[in-house]
Amino acid sequence: MELEILKSEIEAAIPDCRLEIVPNPAPSAQHSLRVAPEHGLAVAFFLRDSCQFDFCTNVTGVDWPAKELTEKIKVKQLVDGEEKEVDQVRKTTVPGSLEAVYHLYSVERGLGPLPLRMRTTDRESGVHLPSLTSVWRSAEFQEREIYDLYGIVFDGHPDLRRILMWDGFEDHPMRRDYVEPDDYEYEPTAHDEVLARAKEHAAKANTV
Amino acid sequence: MSRDRGSRLLGEGIIKGLAETARNFFGSYVSKQRLTTVQYPEERIPQDESFRNFPFLVYDGSDPEAGLRCVSCQICEKECPPKCIFIEKSKDKKPDAVGKPQFYPTVFDIDVSVCMSCQICVEVCPFEAIKMDVKYDYPTESRFAALLFDKHQLTKSNDYYHQIHPTEASAVDAALAAEREAAATKAAAAAAKAAAAKPAATAGAPGTATASAATSTVTPPSDTTAGEPR
Amino acid sequence: MTTAWAPITEPNATETPSLGQPAPRPAVPVTSDSALAEQYLEISMGPQHPSTHGVFRMNVVLDGERVIQLKPVFGYLHRNHEKIAETESYLGNMPYTDRLDYICSITNNWAYALAVEKLGGIEVPERAEYIRVITGELTRLQNHACLLGFLLQDMGASGTPLMYAFREREKVLDLFESLTGARMMCNYLRFGGCRVDLPAGWLDRAKAFLAEFPRFLDEFERLLVDNEILMERTQNVGVLSRELAVSSAISGPMARASGLNYDIRKADTYSIYSRFSFRVPLGHHGDVYDRYMIRFLEMHESVKILEQAMRDIPAGPIQNPAVKARLFRPKPGEAYGRIESPKGELGFYLISDGSGIPYRYRVRPPSLINLTVLEDLCLGRNVADVIAILGSVDIVMGEVDR
Numbered sequence: 001m002e003l004e005i006l007k008s009e010i011e012a013a014i015p016d017c018r019l020e021i022v023p024n025p026a027p028s029a030q031h032s033l034r035v036a037p038e039h040g041l042a043v044a045f046f047l048r049d050s051c052q053f054d055f056c057t058n059v060t061g062v063d064w065p066a067k068e069l070t071e072k073i074k075v076k077q078l079v080d081g082e083e084k085e086v087d088q089v090r091k092t093t094v095p096g097s098l099e100a101v102y103h104l105y106s107v108e109r110g111l112g113p114l115p116l117r118m119r120t121t122d123r124e125s126g127v128h129l130p131s132l133t134s135v136w137r138s139a140e141f142q143e144r145e146i147y148d149l150y151g152i153v154f155d156g157h158p159d160l161r162r163i164l165m166w167d168g169f170e171d172h173p174m175r176r177d178y179v180e181p182d183d184y185e186y187e188p189t190a191h192d193e194v195l196a197r198a199k200e201h202a203a204k205a206n207t208v
Numbered sequence: 209m210s211r212d213r214g215s216r217l218l219g220e221g222i223i224k225g226l227a228e229t230a231r232n233f234f235g236s237y238v239s240k241q242r243l244t245t246v247q248y249p250e251e252r253i254p255q256d257e258s259f260r261n262f263p264f265l266v267y268d269g270s271d272p273e274a275g276l277r278c279v280s281c282q283i284c285e286k287e288c289p290p291k292c293i294f295i296e297k298s299k300d301k302k303p304d305a306v307g308k309p310q311f312y313p314t315v316f317d318i319d320v321s322v323c324m325s326c327q328i329c330v331e332v333c334p335f336e337a338i339k340m341d342v343k344y345d346y347p348t349e350s351r352f353a354a355l356l357f358d359k360h361q362l363t364k365s366n367d368y369y370h371q372i373h374p375t376e377a378s379a380v381d382a383a384l385a386a387e388r389e390a391a392a393t394k395a396a397a398a399a400a401k402a403a404a405a406k407p408a409a410t411a412g413a414p415g416t417a418t419a420s421a422a423t424s425t426v427t428p429p430s431d432t433t434a435g436e437p438r
Numbered sequence: 439m440t441t442a443w444a445p446i447t448e449p450n451a452t453e454t455p456s457l458g459q460p461a462p463r464p465a466v467p468v469t470s471d472s473a474l475a476e477q478y479l480e481i482s483m484g485p486q487h488p489s490t491h492g493v494f495r496m497n498v499v500l501d502g503e504r505v506i507q508l509k510p511v512f513g514y515l516h517r518n519h520e521k522i523a524e525t526e527s528y529l530g531n532m533p534y535t536d537r538l539d540y541i542c543s544i545t546n547n548w549a550y551a552l553a554v555e556k557l558g559g560i561e562v563p564e565r566a567e568y569i570r571v572i573t574g575e576l577t578r579l580q581n582h583a584c585l586l587g588f589l590l591q592d593m594g595a596s597g598t599p600l601m602y603a604f605r606e607r608e609k610v611l612d613l614f615e616s617l618t619g620a621r622m623m624c625n626y627l628r629f630g631g632c633r634v635d636l637p638a639g640w641l642d643r644a645k646a647f648l649a650e651f652p653r654f655l656d657e658f659e660r661l662l663v664d665n666e667i668l669m670e671r672t673q674n675v676g677v678l679s680r681e682l683a684v685s686s687a688i689s690g691p692m693a694r695a696s697g698l699n700y701d702i703r704k705a706d707t708y709s710i711y712s713r714f715s716f717r718v719p720l721g722h723h724g725d726v727y728d729r730y731m732i733r734f735l736e737m738h739e740s741v742k743i744l745e746q747a748m749r750d751i752p753a754g755p756i757q758n759p760a761v762k763a764r765l766f767r768p769k770p771g772e773a774y775g776r777i778e779s780p781k782g783e784l785g786f787y788l789i790s791d792g793s794g795i796p797y798r799y800r801v802r803p804p805s806l807i808n809l810t811v812l813e814d815l816c817l818g819r820n821v822a823d824v825i826a827i828l829g830s831v832d833i834v835m836g837e838v839d840r
Contacts, residue, residue: 026771026790027559055700057687058774058785058802103774103787103802107684107700113774138687141810164513164839174521221664228661229598244605256612258637260619287764289530326533326625331633332764340619 003031003114006051013050014042022117032101032115037129040118041156044135047104053114056132058103059142061150065123065176066096096123098152102132102139120152123175131157149174257373260340261325263318265363272363273312277337279304280313284329284338292322293329306388318362320346321355336380342372478506481821485514489592489825492835496812496824503820508813515839523799528554528629529763531799536623538801539837541584542577544570544614545779547627552708553775553786554629558768560761565754566631567710571747572644573617573626574777575740579651580610581780582733582740589730589829590662593671599662606654609647616640629766630758641748648744655737663734672726676815676827679724686810690782691732692831696724702778709777713750714743729830767794781805781832801840805833 007019017039022032035043047053069092074085097119105112120127131154133139143154144163151172154160162169171178236243246253269275280297294317301309327340341364348354370377484495493514499507519538523531535550536543548570555562562570587603611621617640618624618633626633662668678688683696693700701718703711719735721728770792776785782804789798808831816824 024771024773026557026769026773028556028771028773028775030772030774054684055687057689057776057783057807058787058800060787060798060800060802062789062798101787103785107698107705110705115772115774136687137682137685138807138810140686141806162513164516166513173518218666221666221669225661225665228657232602244608256616258616258619283764287527287530289526289533324533324623325620326536326623327619328529328533328625 003033006114007033009051010043010046013046014039017043019043030113030115032117034117034119037118037120040130040132041135044102044116044132047114047116048135052106052109053104053111054136055105055107055112056102056136056138057105057113058101059132059139059146060101061146061152061174062099062101063123063150063174063176064096064099064119067094068092069094097121098123098127098150100129100143100146100152102136123151127151128153128155130155131160133157148172151175255342257375259342260327261344262320262323262341262357263325263327263329263338263362264341265316265359266337266339266366266369267363268366270365272365274302275304275366276312276363277304277335278313278316279310279335279337280316281334283332283334287328287332289326289328290322290324292319293317294319313359316359316362318357319355320357321352336384339369339373339376339380477501483824484511490828491588491833492838494828494833494835494838496828498816498821498824500821503822505816505819505821505824508816508824510809510812512809512835512838515835517840519840520799520801523796525795527764527794528766528768528796531796532628533623533625535801536625537836538803538840539779539781539784539805539834540622541834542581542780543622543624544573544577544618544626545777545784547624548574549775549777549779549784550786551627551629552777553773553788554766554768556775557771557773557788557790558629558761558766560630560758562630562709563755563758564710565635565752566756566758568747568751569632569636569756570627570709571711571714572744572751573614573624575744575747576610576613576644578740578780579737579744580607582737583607585733585780585829585832586658586730589826590668592825592829593668595662599658602654602658602661606651613640613644613647616643628757628761628763630761632756635756641751644744645748648741648748651741652738655734655741659734663731669727671823671826672730672830674723675726675819675823676830677723677725678811678815682811682814683724687807688782688811689807690778690780690804690832691736692729692782692808694718695721695728695732697722702776702783706776708775711743714746716740716743726826726830729832733832765794767792772798776802779804781834781837782808784837801837803837803840805831805835805837809833809838 003021007021010019011017018036019039020034022034024031071090071092072087073090075088076085099117099119102116103112104114104116118129120129129152131139131143133143133154134156140158141163143152143157144160146152147154147157147160148162148164149172161167165173173180232242266277267273267275268277280295282295282297285291285293285295294315295313296315298312298314302312304310325340329338330340346355366377366381369380479500481498481500482495483498484490485493487494490496493512495511495514497507497509497511498505517537519534522534526534532547532550535546538546554560583603583606587600590599591597614624615621616637618626678692678696680697682688683693683698688696688698689700689702697720699718699720702708704718716739719732719739721732768790770790772787772789774785774787776783778784783802784804785802787798787800787802788796791797812828812831815827819827
């Protein structure tokens with residue numbers, strides 16, 4: 001597969017960089033390349049300069065919240081002096097993370113799209129990723145948008161501040177666990193009797 | 209056109225442009241094509257038939273309650289993108305236009321200040337019950353309450369539908385008629401089969417069984433056909 | 439059309455990429471001398487401004503009339519479209535895509551439908567593809583007419599060329615109204631086809647419109663193209679170099695005016711564009727004049743595509759029967775689908791988790807990406823040039839902010 005070849009080329013050029021191919025089960029077959037954040041900048045420069053992926057069209061963020069997996073496993077336990085296999089329910093938490101996805105194209109070679117992904121360590125404090133603005137200028141505004149809406153802090157970005165929300169805004173709206181505030185500063189669409197009817201309807205729909 | 213003026217006089221381009229403007233100005237007195245202003249609201253551009261703005265509920269016949277096509281399946285409510293439809297289903301059933309007992313909506317409100325006339329509700333309705341209206345001017349004094357249309361305001365007759373969208377309404381009528389016919393023939397076939405089976409089962413019984421089977425051929429379509437999406 | 443500025447398609451210049459060199463940044467000549475710094479004037483152009491193409495704000499620092507810093511500020515039309523899309527079904531998102539670049543609703547629908555079709559592996563019947571091309575190119579015509587009018591309006595030709603352009607645009611909108619039911623918010627395309635077929639007589643009306651359209655283009659050319667004021671104000675103003683265009687992922691007419699030969703209709707050959715013969719106009723200088731002329735020439739090319747499409751459109755179904763619009767559940771996976779919208783590359787990135795609602799829905803807005811270089815283009819120019827440059831970028835705030 002072409003992506004395998006690309007991966008081995010990158011690994012040859014940048015020693016001990018951690019790369020993995022993320023397969024895409026959809027018919028679009030756009031498999032991604034995930035790179036560890038510490039090697040992100042080096043891999044990006046290599047892709048731009050040696051592989052001519054000079055057109056980074058789309059930079060976006062994805063939120064993967066923490067998931068709890070429950071599975072039934074058999075455990076050997078002492079029951080009444082005998083060793084038996086007992087069913088136990090084991091719950092594991094897969095830690096959540098935020099992800100930045102870069103879609104790369106090559107204008108001259110006509111290649112693409114190559115999604116390049118980087119994951120943060122977690123969703124609370126370990127949300128730093130290297131900024132690829134120095135590689136592709138198009139990442140400038142889009143990384144600002146990811147910072148604004150997801151909360152990923154891009155180290156090395158020339159001007160990291162909010163872009164769509166206003167400057168004093170707190171929290172990051174596109175996260176899956178974002179709760180919108182109850183005290184709207186603006187008038188909601190429905191008002192007076194209409195709002196009352198919509199609320200009572202919603203309440204009824206939830207209880208039914 | 210080229211990037212430099214070449215050998216043209218200074219101002220020649222501007223004069224050519226003004227000549228074009230003059231042609232349009234004087235031409236508007238002679239040619240209708242150049243005069244595109246319409247003196248609204250005294251003069252109105254005739255609306256195209258396919259224009260759509262805000263939905264309404266269709267009823268057949270002359271009684272808005274009895275002929276209402278809507279059976280309160282609430283599919284339009286679920287699919288509406290801005291969630292501006294509020295429906296409450298009835299507890300009892302009433303016979304619909306063909307006589308089959310169906311649920312009906314006791315409350316059917318559409319908040320037209322939210323509705324974006326995307327006509328997805330029309331597309332997903334399996335019963336041809338909700339269609340797009342064409343009226344676009346609804347000046348009201350109350351900003352919100354007056355733009356919450358209730359069932360009474362939304363229900364309009366099939367004749368009105370024919371007036372505003374003639375080709376579409378004729379197509380819908382033909383489709384509904386074909387559906388009813390198909391259902392009727394299916395019911396007749398089922399009844400005939402039942403009538404044929406009965407004398408074989410009850411060998412000694414007189415022909416009363418067949419007579420009762422024959423009178424019940426006017427049964428409305430069975431449950432399965434009414435609930436199927438089209 | 440005989441012109442000295444004939445469109446050419448030049449082969450891509452292969453430049454040796456510089457290794458490890460960072461992407462170009464604007465040189466901001468802001469002095470640290472506080473006395474001089476006090477002389478700089480900081481103005482905020484917008485968000486309510488007749489020439490900023492919507493609610494768009496630019497914080498401009500001026501030295502007299504010269505721009506020494508420009509920071510665009512937007513988000514005034516942010517309607518959290520992407521978050522709403524995470525709560526609506528795939529079909530329910532289609533009307534919202536109309537409202538992204540609200541002038542070109544059908545190409546927005548097309549990009550979304552393309553992304554979903556890539557995600558679900560859905561095929562589109564031939565007649566539907568032809569209808570998509572016809573309506574898509576009509577959208578391009580009316581968008582470029584709109585842009586030409588607005589650019590000239592912003593530069594002071596108060597209303598006349600705008601109204602001439604809108605006169606033609608009205609004809610296209612009337613065609614859309616009789617086809618889709620709405621002039622601008624068409625909500626016409628579906629996954630695997632189109633919503634309704636062409637009504638009787640529509641194609642003839644479209645052909646009649648197309649027969650007259652080149653006359654409008656010639657009229658517009660006579661009206662303004664040789665105009666000295668226009669030439670003085672737009673030539674060598676806001677020059678965008680090809681390297682910066684590639685690095686900033688500028689796409690569409692803005693990139694092609696800088697000599698970057700990248701048209702997604704030719705590069706990706708999505709839909710049935712490979713069947714039509716049309717050229718891609720390129721510019722040499724990358725200034726406002728080139729961006730203006732590029733759109734002019736693109737309209738001519740669109741007319742050619744339309745003629746071919748309307749001649750060759752076959753009969754047949756307009757919707758893939760295997761796809762249910764309602765209760766559409768693609769398998770888990772992701773897809774990035776893009777088209778050449780009139781503004782540039784419009785892409786949709788969808789992640790599906792197997793349910794009927796997208797897990798992640800991202801719009802790649804060409805207007806936002808094209809704004810990345812606004813500062814670079816405006817540095818050192820006058821304030822009046824800022825308006826002309828912004829007009830030539832062709833932004834629609836619905837797309838920038840989503």
